[in-house]
Amino acid sequence: xSVLTQPPSVSGAPGxxxxxxCTGSSSNIGAGxxxxxxxxxxxxxxxxxxxxxxxxxxxxxxxxSGSKSGTSASLAITGxxxxxxxxxxxxxxxxxxxxxxxxxxxxxxxxx
Amino acid sequence: EVQLVESGGGLVQPGRxxxxxxxxxxxxxxxxxxxxxxxxxxxxxxxxxxxxxxxxSIGYADSVKGRFxxxxxxxxxxxxxxMNSLRAEDTAFYYCAKGQGRWLQLTVxxxxxxxxxxxxxxxx
Numbered sequence: 001x002s003v004l005t006q007p008p009s010v011s012g013a014p015g016x017x018x019x020x021x022c023t024g025s026s027s028n029i030g031a032g033x034x035x036x037x038x039x040x041x042x043x044x045x046x047x048x049x050x051x052x053x054x055x056x057x058x059x060x061x062x063x064x065s066g067s068k069s070g071t072s073a074s075l076a077i078t079g080x081x082x083x084x085x086x087x088x089x090x091x092x093x094x095x096x097x098x099x100x101x102x103x104x105x106x107x108x109x110x111x112x
Numbered sequence: 113e114v115q116l117v118e119s120g121g122g123l124v125q126p127g128r129x130x131x132x133x134x135x136x137x138x139x140x141x142x143x144x145x146x147x148x149x150x151x152x153x154x155x156x157x158x159x160x161x162x163x164x165x166x167x168x169s170i171g172y173a174d175s176v177k178g179r180f181x182x183x184x185x186x187x188x189x190x191x192x193x194x195m196n197s198l199r200a201e202d203t204a205f206y207y208c209a210k211g212q213g214r215w216l217q218l219t220v221x222x223x224x225x226x227x228x229x230x231x232x233x234x235x236x
Contacts, residue, residue, distance in 0.1 A: 002156060036222040038157075045207055045226040046149075046157065057224065089157055093219045100171060100218055101147075101159035 003028060004090050004104035011110040012080045020107045022073045022090035028102060030071035033093040037066055037075045040087040040106075049088070050075060077109070085111045114138045114225055116208050121230030124198055132193040132230060134208030139225070142186040145169075145211035147223060148193050150204035160206070162216050163191065169216035176202075198234045205229040 005023040012018040022035060029035060037050040048057055050066035053073065065076045073092075077084055090104040116139075120132040134146060147162040161172045161182040170182055181194040191208060209223035 033219060034222075038223075045228055046223070047226070048222065048224045051212075051222045051224070091157075091222065093221070095219075100173060101162075101221060103157040103159070106156045 002105040003094055003102045004092060006088075006090060006104040006107045008105070009108045009110065011112055012077075013112045014080055014082065016080045017076065017078045018080060018109065019077075020075045020088050020090075020109070022075070022104050024071050024073075024092060024094075026071065027096040028071075028092045028094040029068065029073055031095055033095075035066065035068050035073040036091040037064075038089045038091065039084075040089065042086070046089065080111055082111050085109055116210065116225055116227035118206060118208050118227045118230040121206065121232045123233045123235065125236050126199060126234055128198055129194070129196045130198060130232060132195065132206055132208075132232070134191040134193075134227060136189050139210070141184070141189050141191060141210075143214060145214060145216045145221070146184065146191040147209045147211060147221070148182065149207045149209050149223065149226075150202075151207070151229075152201075152204040155204075158204075161193065162211065162218065162221070164216040165214040171216055171218055195232070198232075200234050203232060203234045205231050 034052045038046040039049045040046045053068040054066045088107045094102045115137040148160040163182045179197045184191040207229045208227045210225040
């Protein structure tokens with residue numbers, strides 16, 4: 001069971017907008033720690049998509065955006081494309097005894 | 113092109129040891145904190161360990177503390193993960209990943225470059 005909770009799956013049709021949630025607690029996201037998002041295409045290594053809640057590396061299209069509020073964060077993907085079909089993970093820091101760097105359980109995005 | 117390349121994975125019996133290596137191309141590892149992140153087949157990501165640029169700061173996940181040791185040799189532009197007393201639950205792809213700065217600031221760290229991973233299978 002991950003400390004950060006993500007929906008196991010989401011789906012959307014090409015061109016649509018989808019969001020993926022990442023729910024934490026007062027010892028991680030709610031404590032003010034930043035959230036990152038990674039995209040993992042099938043059979044490949046993860047790739048940084050969003051850092052510090054809402055910043056994109058220069059190589060990431062602006063169709064991807066991140067936000068954070070309270071104890072949760074969200075990744076939004078607009079203009080969905082077939083190539084976006086992948087697993088998405090959120091990541092943050094947890095200050096509890098079992099803490100340090102933590103990841104969400106991952107969300108499988110299916111493009112219909 | 114910046115690349116991280118892991119090596120050293122393989123099949124090992126429970127209780128035995130294995131050493132993973134992470135080398136860089138197009139990048140001087142010396143300037144960055146480096147981490148190991150693992151992923152059991154079909155499962156999610158788990159941070160394992162991290163080391164600052166000068167080896168002055170090191171951190172481990174509770175699941176590997178006392179069994180795994182991270183180190184680096186800046187002269188060889190490489191980072192290592194010595195894994196002892198391996199268990200079946202250590203079976204995973206192990207990725208080395210670059211932190212965004214020199215220091216091991218786990219509260220603000222993220223991983224902007226990843227290797228392709230090396231598979232460790234612990235089984236008798």
